[in-house]
Amino acid sequence: MATYLTTVRKNDPKLNYLLVGGGLLLLLIIVLFGAAMLGAERLPLFDLTEQQRSILFDIRLPRILLGACVGASLAVAGAGLQSLLRNPLAEPYLLGVSNGAALGTMLAFVYFQSFEWARPLLAFAGAGAATVAVYRMARSRTGMNVERLVLSGVIVTTFLSSVIVMLTTLLDAAKLRSFTFWLLGDLSQSTMNGVYISCGALLVGTLVMTSQAKALNLMMVGERDAFDFGVEVGRVRLLVFGAASLVVGAAVAASGSVGYVGLIVPHLVRLTVGTDNRYVIPFSAIVGGIFVVFADTVARTAIAPRELPVGAITALIGAPLFIYLLRKN
């Protein structure tokens, strides 16, 4: 498919992007409808009772919408960070952004449980703080290089992981149980408020990220070249890091750590439409939404009426898929 599209693109790139974008949107709509029809409870298409309406509108739909926004957020962050750092492995997890958000959420959970906004706010603060920490560690007198940045990310990630593990050990048993589930990525606690926060953050983050797409395209060639072309490298970096922290913070606060989305989705998109970030970023958002909604539908229905954490499903699909892509290239 990739080769087919590459040949088409030479003939009429605009039309090709339009086709792929339209096709992906259609697929997203189909997946959303399919997810809405499937669940632990079987619902009729028409004439729903009051209880069935409540199941559909209060429980199932918020969860599906949140899944779509969380998936889109992680994929957009992954696409932006990979281009910025010119490293195909860059994604929110590797760079400590997710763990920063997780730690923030955890602190909100323990100390500010009554304040509903505390979770997303502290998650964003955590994601931002982790990003700033990584960024500052990566800077040296000779400037910043990518290897140093990725290394700093790994160090911050593992450090924050240890703090999280220490905290879960110190928390009492009842809180621990909900947390081990949440750390794996779990969408069962979806509310409409969570949807507004996460999808709002996604909208802002995607717009900011896409606005930097042209600059990112130049920076993929090299930061010095980009600078020569008049790109304000520092400003682009700041905006991309900020947008990534925003969307990842909101996503992690709502659903914990859903893995592999930020890694696998931008790769799939680049294989299909090439590397132009003006398309890779919005297309990644759509594919990320599709991927997580699909995975969560499996999590909701596979062993119904019991449930699996969605993070287990994304990893189960994501890991083999990633290995396949690696071998294919």
Place this chain on the structure above:
Amino acid sequence: MRNSLKLSAILILAAAVMGACRGSTVAPNAADAPKHEPRAVTDDMGRRVTVPAAVTRVVSLAPSVTEMIFAVGAGDRLVGVTTFCNYPEQARSIAKIGDTMTPNMETIVALRPDVVFVSSASQLEGFTKLLEQNGIAVYVIDPQSLPDLYGKSLRQLGTLFDKYDDASRLADSLERRHRDICRITNGCAGRAEGGTGPAAVRVFVQVSREPLFTVGRSSFLSQVIRDAGGILATENVETAFPKLSKETASALNPEVLILSDSEDNKEPNDAFKNAPAVKNGRVYRVNADLISRPGPRLIDALEQIAMDLHPEKFR
């Protein structure tokens, strides 16, 4: 070369010092009085366990087991308990060996118990080999129901501790209280047929609000709810402690909600907002320690739940 020599000298010295410390902290005591012939007893899993004639130093790896040992009058022989063991009050001042799933083996071995009590097959699998290598007997206490508890577990504990009279007095009283409840609710017979009388109230037990955990058929609470004159709304879920889909929870329409009372489980999950239980104000909180431990206080939980389900029968 010279460095490595220095290092090994330091290591040897450190080991010697540690050995000396260990020798002095573990003081000999009355427990070392001559033990006569070892004897064999049978635990709840039917294993033959060889224990000394007089069992004087024991460690419990579960709060329910700690409560049972105190209840048969052998609490003074407990030398180690878990961090979860908070009842009776005296249990709090006993040395802690870690929690139920991650006990500290060094601490346990250093306490030199005759017997370590475990409460599940997974604990048995995980710790038995190491403990037995150190000459410590491992005994399983795992009652699956109230009749198991008073008919078997407590009486066997009595034999083990040479407290048979105390244990059977306790067991008899639990059995009497259980029978009284059965007589009033008429709920205790229905297990084999898989159903109870028309009066059975549909009950949902909420173990935690978010994420929504409940109990299923394999939990000992399934039978407790039946005995109390109810039936689990989640009776057809096989797992003991499943995380349940909110959609399913919402469709169950339980008549009564029982909340295992803990800090983050004070209110019903939002999925129950239209359930009869919430609309009719039939939401009851039961002390989480009573409802989650298959020990002697389970009878208190049963009595409370029976009164909550059928207040008319207890006037």
